[in-house]
Amino acid sequence: MAESPDARPTPPRPGEGPVGTPESQAELPTLAMEALGEREPRGHVRLFGSTAFFRLWLTQVVSATGDWLGFLAIAALATRISDRPEAAVGLVMSARIVPGFFLGPAAGVFADRFDRKRLMVMCDVGRALVLASLPFVDTVPGLIVASLVMEVFTLLWAPAKEASVPHLVPSDHLTTANSLSLAAAYGTIPIAAGLFSLLAELSDTIGDFELLSVVRGTQEGLAFYFDAGTFLLSALMIWSLPLPRRRRADRGRGAKRVEFGAAWRELREGWQFVFLNPVVRAVNLGLATGLIGGGMLVPLGPVFADQVLGAGQSGFGVLIFALGLGVAGGVITISVFQRRVPKEWTFVVAVFVAGFSLGTAASMSALELAAGFVFVLGICAGCVYVLGFTMLHEHVEDELRGRIFSALYTLVRLCVLIAFAVGPFLSELLGELSENLFDDGHVGLFGVSIAVPGVRLTLWTAAAIIVVAGVIAAHSMLDAARKELVTGPPTVHRGGGAPPDAVEGGGKDG
Template sequence: MNDLAAPAPNGDESRLSRSHPVFGSPEFLRLWIAQIVSAFGDWIGFLAIIEIARRIGGDQPGSAIALVMLARVLPGFFLASVGGIIVDRVNRKRLLIGCDILRAGVLLTIPLIERVWGLVLASLLLELATSLWGPAKEAIVPNLVPKEQLTAANSLSLIAAYGTFPLAAGAFIGLAKFAEWLGGSSIGQVEWALALDALTFLIAAALIATLPLLKHRRDRDKATSIDLSQGIRELREGWSYIAISPQVRAVLVGLGTGMIGGGMLIPLGAVFNDVVLGAGNAGFGTILVTLGLGVAVGVTALSAIQRRLDKEHTFVASVFGSGICLLFAVTSSDTFLTLAGVFAMGIFAGSVYVLGFTLLHENVEEQLRGRVFSALYTLVRFCLLLSITVGGFLSDGFNWLFDVLFDNEVTVGSWAMALPGVRGALWMASSFMLIASVLAWISLRVPEKKSS
């Protein structure tokens, strides 16, 4: 899709000059505000849907929640490639607006649902719209922001996507108090949360409607018919581009393989805290907060020095640094040293995310962005789900292996190290991240050799 920015009034070239911050583009500012509003509401809706699943799940609330969460994951695996073609074929501005309106409508019907299958169907529709909205948004960012400011723009997008979660969690708790003040119950809290979520999507749609994006050239040529064979060719074209582009290949390999390792920290962090650190109930929360602070520092520092960096080499170094820091963190049995390693890992991980998206924005041709970003989202989700699923099994497997080989402890003189299975699994996780950095480096190195 080629939703180019509309011609700007006089003086716009100076607005896009290197001396201006990313907010010098009012179009991106509106898109970023729309993303913040949408993400804030999405997190509230996420918490509300979990509460509804628990409520209508009856004697099996855990199974109901698992089914609903599965419905939020599966569409991205099976329909992302097709969604990428849609994003590249239709008017992206209208697609973004339509997805926001669809999500608002679905959310308003959820309070009427009384069966788990209905909530699963609603979750499927929400995820289908989200699977189209994300790649479409990413595809138009380079048309609203000068190339020199793409790193800063992606830093802000990361903040909008994940920095709104604590605000949304606080708002969800506040809605419970608001419902009590009105004389309602927990049901009232959920209904207010879903109504607020729907409102945020409508506000986001209104903001996106003001973006000055031109239609795709296919729209101007009135090529409105959908040809199945052409769609298959476009799908093949997108994957072929991923295979031959060193930057795109490096980003997908680096983020995907690295996510297998980094994602294991989610299910195994709590186990590591209990078994190795013994830091109590607040320990795992402290690990997550420390990781988030590290990401924030990394994103901020990267935005400040972006113009002096070689993005490709820094991306590889950041993936490698994430693996080394995780290795250090899980090798230590001291809480302070572990938190220091997790904090440093967050700095590198935030840089990996921002630089990865920036490299795609800078190197992917405009008409292919939808398919490439859809492939990225699919790969990241698959690798994250894989890491969360197998992490526990790896921990149990290593626990058995270390018990057989070392009796779960290595002793050298007066020095001893406990070897629970969770430590072995996280060592493997860090090795995945190191392998990801090597694969990304090889992907970028091959064209350098050919050109020399």
């Protein structure tokens, strides 16, 4: 329903203060449920917080399954069409990371200035069109260009989605909502892998049909078409969500046309908030740098499992399984105990323990012990992810939320790039240094000879970086606690209590 120019805010109810006051914060869950048509929690609403978020979560499951399926298909296609498959896969995957450094913050401005639902729908349709064209790409440069375009759409979609979550769930369900989002993002990996295998069998079975040769119905081609279908389905599901229409005052001028001067000012405002707000600063540092440790297990894990643990490629599989199992355990644990633990200090402790766990795992020479500490690392990573996103939702105003999440994604991409690109190079450099400084790469400690190959030194370095990030995060949390003692707890409008007239017809605006 369109809003008249002289529309007035809905008068507060008895006992309810203006939006943003402590009284209204206590009412936000009720208001959010009423605005979304959920007056009494029932069935899945008890877990997801609202029917609307349950539908958004289903959208995430569909979209994430397609994302991982496309990831596998692109890697397989790059391997098949290149004479140097390792380099080809590295280049194509780097193309999915690099754009975030240049476009990530600007994407947050778009998420804050434009209608988020329309933005997400346009991005899903755009990704579907790109994927539908990939079966006809037979060069590595073509794959790189397609990956760049795909990443631009993803950069726009992600902060818009994250900034929309508080509109769909009561504030006391944010931690659970973030846990479920993590499950949707990473729990779909085995589903995508299974689908990719099934599509290989399907391609072999129906490969003799002439029509399939025309549309490039190979294993990768079928995967790309299936992936495109998941994004189209995601677009339809998002279009039906009851996301509130954002007032022009909330979006700022330029809803139809980007004023780059204003966009730059908003971008600068978002990044200033990242560094000036102590809680947001702690979350960004903890989440982003934590990925350096976890990310380095991917390129360095096979070398560590083979050279240090003597377990070969199967040992690497055990380490990755332990990491994934730990993440799942961390998500479940923090979801169960979310209301019994202080989020800020649990987050800091989890960052510290993650660093020590990685360092200890790298010090082990037996697969079982290393996998055990990697499991602990996964638990901490799951806790850090869920608590970090929840605190961002709770401490950031709605008009800044898109920029804050895009800043986080930029830092995350930087750390993943460091893990993937710098990790192997640093491992080789430290390996040569170890051979020159120590006797055959071994150092004696209390009469025991300890191997210090480059991969172990690199993982120790990654662990040290995470511990330093924990120190900085703890300092930031202390700053936040001191400010709260002086000024009182912050009041943040999370968007959950939007009046019904802002939500009415949410699936029909257009």
